[in-house]
Amino acid sequence: MTQTRLYGTAAASVVIAALALTAPAFIDRLSANAQDTAAASGGSVDTASAVAAADWSDNVTITVDEAANTFRFQSDGVPTHGFAAQYLVPNNPNEQPFAGKPSSAFTVVNSAEFFKQSDVDTTITTRPIYVDDVTNTSLGRIGVALSGAQIFNDYENMERSVVALDDQVIHDHVPFLDQCNGHTLADGTNYHYHGVPVCITDGLDSDAAHSVMIGVLEDGFPVYGNHGQGGAIVTNADLDACSGHFGVTPEFPGGIYHYHLTADEAPYMIDCYHGEIENFGPQGGMGPDFAAIAETLGVSTDDLRQALGDSMPPDFDAAAMTLGINADDLRAAMPGPPQ
Numbered sequence: 048m049t050q051t052r053l054y055g056t057a058a059a060s061v062v063i064a065a066l067a068l069t070a071p072a073f074i075d076r077l078s079a080n081a082q083d084t085a086a087a088s089g090g091s092v093d094t095a096s097a098v099a100a101a102d103w104s105d106n107v108t109i110t111v112d113e114a115a116n117t118f119r120f121q122s123d124g125v126p127t128h129g130f131a132a133q134y135l136v137p138n139n140p141n142e143q144p145f146a147g148k149p150s151s152a153f154t155v156v157n158s159a160e161f162f163k164q165s166d167v168d169t170t171i172t173t174r175p176i177y178v179d180d181v182t183n184t185s186l187g188r189i190g191v192a193l194s195g196a197q198i199f200n201d202y203e204n205m206e207r208s209v210v211a212l213d214d215q216v217i218h219d220h221v222p223f224l225d226q227c228n229g230h231t232l233a234d235g236t237n238y239h240y241h242g243v244p245v246c247i248t249d250g251l252d253s254d255a256a257h258s259v260m261i262g263v264l265e266d267g268f269p270v271y272g273n274h275g276q277g278g279a280i281v282t283n284a285d286l287d288a289c290s291g292h293f294g295v296t297p298e299f300p301g302g303i304y305h306y307h308l309t310a311d312e313a314p315y316m317i318d319c320y321h322g323e324i325e326n327f328g329p330q331g332g333m334g335p336d337f338a339a340i341a342e343t344l345g346v347s348t349d350d351l352r353q354a355l356g357d358s359m360p361p362d363f364d365a366a367a368m369t370l371g372i373n374a375d376d377l378r379a380a381m382p383g384p385p386q
């Protein structure tokens with residue numbers, strides 16, 4: 048009996064060890080499959096139908112351009128899930144951290160008057176390409192959400208030292224970040240999230256299934272809340288340095304690289320892109336919209352990007368000569384340096 052039990056125990060240990068091995072092996076296999084699928088489809092998974100089918104709010108217009116392999120997201124920037132009646136707006140928006148500062152360091156604003164419509168218009172690839180070299184996300188828009196609002200990264204400052212969600216401050220029940228983990232910029236525009244947008248995920252996610260796609264990052268890869276396979280809570284330990292992983296999701300049963308927003312500890316958001324990033328300028332998502340600038344100048348987007356090159360600031364005279372346009376026109380069309 049003792050021997051049997053011992054054997055049983057040993058067998059159980061073997062099973063547990065096997066399970067422990069299976070989980071990462073399964074993920075590796077999934078990852079390989081996703082990459083095979085990607086290779087078979089010309090380098091990337093096509094997100095167009097998932098994007099078109101997503102549950103975008105009424106204030107969002109999605110236009111899929113199948114020829115260009117892009118989709119255009121347009122919204123009024125104001126989330127349809129509603130917001131807090133009042134917010135704390137720091138009197139000195141650049142003097143982080145805010146937590147611990149007295150109420151005199153803030154102005155209480157009524158969102159009904161304070162919130163300003165701020166149109167969001169961005170064109171994102173539907174053929175995202177996973178690359179090994181990651182690119183840090185910058186302040187400003189890094190992605191768009193179903194609610195019509197924007198996804199920002201974790202930080203409130205250029206130095207990437209103050210995590211907004213960890214810098215929460217509430218005085219007399221008035222918060223800096225609302226219950227959706229969002230707020231506007233200090234001028235009332237550009238409502239954005241710094242944590243899981245629970246006002247979106249609460250209506251879509253269940254405890255028994257992988258999260259539903261809640262938006263797309265500027266590199267084209269989809270973004271999810273913090274439920275993984277079977278509904279298990281995803282934490283940073285399950286994800287790579289950019290808060291992503293390969294795997295199957297409800298929209299991509301063949302597997303795709305995708306990001307998860309998490310709720311346990313920073314990073315809560317996506318602090319680097321693992322995808323090739325097209326729409327990237329000095330301020331990340333808020334950088335130049337090359338497609339729009341190219342259209343203004345009457346040149347192709349690719350030619351424009353190639354002419355400007357990687358140097359910062361670009362050599363406008365050389366670029367203008369390459370493009371056969373006036374250098375002053377080019378300077379005028381490009382946005383100014385980050386503030």
Ligand SMILES: [Zn+2]
Pocket residue numbers: 199203211230231239241
């Ligand atoms: Zn913010």
Ligand SMILES: [Zn+2]
Pocket residue numbers: 257271274275276292294295296305307
């Ligand atoms: Zn996942």
